[in-house]
Amino acid sequence: MALGVAAGLVGTFLLLRKRALTADALSHATLPGITVAFMVMVAFGTEGKSMLGLMTGAFVFGCIGVLLILGIRRTTKLKDDAAIGIVLSVLFGLGLCLLRLATEMPSGNAAGLNGFIFGKAASMVASDTKVIASVALCTGFIVAAFRKEFTALCFDENFGAVQGWPILRLDIVLMSLVAIVTVIALQSVGLVLAVAILIIPAASARYWCTKIGSLLVVSAIIGCLGGWLGGVVSALVPRMPTGPVIVLVCGGWFIISFIFGPVNGIVARQWRIWRLNRRVAMQHILRAVYEVSSQKEACDFESILKCRSWSRAKVKKLLSRLRKEKYATNTKDHWALTTSGTQEATRVVRNHRLWEVYLINYADIAPNHVDRDADMIEHVLGSSMVQKLEALLGSDKIPSSPHPLGASS
């Protein structure tokens, strides 16, 4: 559905600008707009249901709502959330009052206005669809044209200002795009839920990619699929209102992304944490074996166990992993590093000792404390960092340990 695409595109910027709930206030603010437009049109003797007229009214009030929020935030000590809440509820209340009045107007038939609150995609006619499609298309073009400017607006306002772009005007363009999308969304999903199709696709897309370009595409696709699937489901299953179903489909997408998304999804993150832990453990055991075997003749299980506070089972598991990765071999209880194991262990130990020396020399940390500190940082030292340390400390060998090795460390 075209609406989903447009909402996905605009929503991305909205989300990045951290204005997600402004859209909520905006959509609620459209209600008085719709009713006012209706009343004006009835007063001028037209039938009062012209889609374009209603939309104009909704758009105008949507903009007024946004301006009010900005105004409250500027002039009072209230925060964003309160400003949004106030504008949202008061304008919606105004809308309800006017709606009640509109239903009593002598001419005109206001019955359909109710539909805007919950949406009624099923009752849309072909001409409405055309309006929505063309508006969505325009939005798509505008977003494509202003992509660079909007990106700057979201991430670094000051940069944009330095570039000589009219930041305020761009902001207004963005917010009016949001208003337009909200207004066309009213018809299908209703004003309470309009905010959902703006936020959810964009928020889901965040879990799949990090580049703004791909973010836009993914978000648009999710919005589109949401609209389409929602429409299909509500058509097939009896008594399924379209708007909520669309939102539910989008919500489903969000849950899937939230769990399985490769960038920040739960599964992906747990996997990364697990991998990091595993690598850290590997480096610990390598260093333990290295240090023990550099001191003693026999590198046995007990002396490795004493190196740090780990459990027997863990040491056993790690040692067998060492063997599996061909870093170490053992004959009974005597462990020795292989060539590749020695290489890796040398690198790890070197990182550790370099950092220790650095801490002692430059951070004035007592030598018997540095082991623990170095422990935390050594795993994340990048190669460039190591090079810098080398240059600073003027050594390309493994420095000898500044503190006694052994069970106590």
Next chain:
Amino acid sequence: MSWSPIDTWICIIAVLCAAACALPGCILVLRRMSLMGDAISHTVLPGIAIAFLVTGSREPTAMLIGAVIIGLLTAFLVQAIETLGRIETGAAIGIVFTVLFAIGLVLMRQAVDHVDIDPDCVLYGAVEFAYFDQVTIGSLSIPRAAVVNGIALLANAAIILIFYKEFKITSFDPALARTQGIRPNKMHYLLMTMTAATAVAAFETVGSILVIAMLIVPAATAYLLTDKYGAMFVVAICIAIIAAIGGHISAVIIPPIFGFSGTSTAGAMAVVVGFLFLLA
């Protein structure tokens, strides 16, 4: 239009409801969590719908429990998505409440055959008709909504009086609270429970969407007028009362001037309170 006992009752109900909402509203505004109030007042709808489907009746206690559970679920989900998903609060709230609200709408539509709860009434409120739903206590016949909202008001006042200091500390300095042995998380969920329960009590009167007007706007106005913590509650209640009475009066009196027979009291309450805010 003449003033009748019905109007008096409507005013009393509206006042009780507005005052009950204003209390937790103050804390929400101070904690910059007004929009959680928004989210919870929306998600009351699925709570009520589920409670109805489970029990099959309009038992108020069942509805209350359902709504409170869903309200807490909302608070919990928002927090989970925010921390686990690394999304800003606003977006997390937006996602949670829209999805839950959509579920509520679908459930209502599914149950529409054998239901006498009206989504319109739930959403917009119908304080005008509350008078006709009466309960008898002793020899007095009192509208049920008045009782419900009165209880909500008393309960909120009691909770706030008991935990006055705790709310104060956790709102302004969670770290200090933790050192004093107060759990900010517990207070957070207590507040959420209060909000949800109040929202249920009030939704019949002002509708679930306008609950937020009654929650936030008086509190925000009070916040502008005073900078004392205790005074804020008092001012907020006063504003809420003025708004409720003013709302009903204007709903009844102003429209006839233009030839209409009256408008929605709930809507007018919101408008009046917004007007008061502008004055502040």
